[in-house]
Amino acid sequence: MSMRQLSLIFQTFNVLDNHLKVVFFSYKVIFKTNKFDCQKRLFCVFPPPRNMSTIRLCDYDCVGFDLDNTLLQYNITNLITLEYQLLVDFLVDMKKYSPKYLKEPFTEKVMDFMQKGLILDFDRGNILKLDASGRIWRASHGTKLLTLEELESTYPGLRWDVTDKFFQDMFSTWNGELSLKIRALLDYFDMPVSLIFAKIVDTLDEEQKPSVYNIWPDIMEGLTHIFSREQFQNNGDFFSALKSNPEKYLHLCSSDTISWIRELKKKRKNFLITGSNADFIDFTAGYAFGKDWRSLFDIVVCYAKKPGFFVPTGRDFVPTGRDFLPTGRDFLRLEGYEEKCTIEAKELKEGGIYSQGNWKELTDFFTRITGKNNPKCLYLGDNLIQDVYVPNAFRDCDIIVVVDEQLAEKMVHHELSHSDEIIINSKFWGSYFSLEEPEGYRDSYWNHIIRNHSKVCIPKVEVIATIPLDQPIECFDKETKNANGYFPAKPLSLHV
Structure with a gap:
């Protein structure tokens, strides 16, 4: 297929929907070697229309991730x-x-x-x-x-x-x-x-x-x-x-996504906050990302007990004898997988792994390593209370939410499907995103949370791992009621 033919395909899709930012299409490039055939799907990015709200990953000082069902994908x-x-x-x-x-x-x-x-x-x-x-x-x-x-x-x-x-x-x-x-x-x-x-x-x-x-x-x-x-x-x-059977339950992370995380770490500070315990993380992340998985992050926080991690008790601050700290949990030092003594924010180190803790002291650490008083943070997660609502509503942290249902329910102008769509989707309850009424469709409660407490909704992390860090991504905007933050495209149920 010539570049002219590809260009015609892009123009056709753009006519079909002038809000389309990314096109996935079925043309595949086959790289043949003596050992294997490698199929790579093309991702073609169009800049969002002017006057639309956008974010760029490079605009953030610190970019963080949840692990389970975000970076780490399960069967x-x-x-x-x-x-x-x-x-x-x-x-x-x-x-x-x-x-x-x-x-x-x-x-x-x-x-x-x-x-x-x-x-x-x-x-x-x-x-x-x-x-x-x-x-x-x-x-x-x-x-x-x-x-x-x-x-x-x-x-x-x-x-x-x-x-x-x-x-x-x-x-x-x-x-x-x-x-x-x-x-x-x-x-x-x-x-x-x-x-x-x-x-x-x-x-x-x-x-x-x-x-x-x-x-x-x-x-x-x-x-x-x-x-x-x-x-x-x-x-x-x-x-x-x-x-005993990790390949039955865990998906390997793609080499492209791992490379993207490494590239992100070179240009921004990145972090992992997960509710899982250190031993479980070491097993699952070691399987999915490789034994050197810790080198992907500037700091790892395990057993974080979200959403409390982000919320001081009563959203207040009380004197503790060592400055003003949230009434949340202290960070704990780890020896192997065992929690040991408490550790202050000034003792947290780049490349370290810690247990429990709280957002206030973590942002103190970010201030120290970035040299910025109020480092701008972005967090990617899947749980709409723990990873989306609470960190955004209580800490004003920007969020990219990972929602498998976006792919399972199919997206506008996309033929991609989810391998687990049968168990994810429900005819009994209807769409995850919208509610069918005689007069049309309206938002479900969870889609309301997605639009009001996240910047962008994606089906998998790998879809943003394919674009440059300075690429603008159209995002939700509460003030303008912009609802075009679904990347790479809206779920079909929202396009009716």
């Missing part, structure tokens, strides 16, 4: 299947729940009930999906979809005081009294809970419908049993499965 189907089986086994064997529905085959039809971002109403045994105003748009009792009449009867005006408080400040329901009423299932580690919770409700309703469903404490105990950091060294079932 989501295999991951969720494993989590579902382990949690069901715990609840049936240890908590003596009926296996009648829980042990049913985990088929595509059964999987369809799950979706990231669903909200549990513990006491009523209901699963909720909210719209952009915080109203309850759709709900099920167990696995049974509630009619509009049932929904109105249960939640007058389609509202609930607890979800209203959640809408006003999602962090308010993370801990404390409200956390005993509601839980948002925000990532692929807890996504199976919606189905398990619903099946237990179905079983209890058949046996003797309770006035209050007291299921969540047992589910929470099961999640703790599966994922607690002690289980990695103890070879708990979840971690043992990943250790």
